Amino acid sequence: MPRHSQILNPERHSELGALPAPTDWQTLEPVALLQNVLRLTAPNPGFMTGPGTNSYLVGDPLTGFVVIDPGPADADHIQRLWQAAAHPDSSGGNIRFIVCTHSHADHSPGALPLQNLCLQSGAAVPAILGMASAPTARANSQFIPDRAVHHGEELTLSPNALNSASASHTLQVIHTPGHAANHVCLLLREDGILFSGDHILNGSTTVIDPPDGNMADYLDSLDVLHNACVENHAEYIFPAHGHALPNALGAIAHLKAHRLKREAKIAAVMSANPAGDPDQWLPLAYDDVNPRLWPVAKRSLLAHVERIQMLQMTPSKP
């Protein structure tokens, strides 16, 4: 069973899709969510990033740390990440790997400066891991890791032989295309925690922006995450934006139902006006959403239209 019964900081949470703005965000200190998981939020709050990008440190001073999503190349945030990854003597830079969940500008550009900081401080240089951005990625979302990870791979942090009483921490890589073609989630097996990157958020809705984003892949990846959570008894989701989500399976089911409901609404609008175009369908299909969000919603609408048309061509696929 997962170890996380000793979760340190049970967080107040909101329903997926609810408006965010928790007022208690701060970016200066790491927040201990578990004994072996720290969250440090980057100072990049905004329309698309909510309270800012959550960088996570998994590990402990005896095993070293994995940094998940170093975030934007913000020098102060990178310095704080370096400091939070403490050695047993409290000096920083005890980083074994840096993993980027995907290539977007609020997730991966901090990787190189963090690696450089380790190099300059004389610490062992952590490899930057992840999947290379696909040819469909936008110009500001290019990413090439030092080493590509693959689906199912495990990244293990083990204590050195002298400290063998300390526990290991194992992150399983799960390829989850949909929000971005090169998106991966990470499942901390011993604790049953899913690091969901941008695939699942808390307080905002993931944008699916074709062609690098793909709605059919997104929904399939939700099924993959459901199965991984069942297998590993995962109960919590730690997203890249927003608070931790309890009830992982419930959150995944809610999200899938929300997407399918929106898709049904779009399909109905399209069949009522088959000669129309996305700009005509948008206000009807998203009449419950603030028009300020329509330019972003249009990207996801196009992703749904792509999937609806694909299903019409292959009606046997559920």
Ligand SMILES: [Zn+2]
């Ligand atoms: Zn993203």
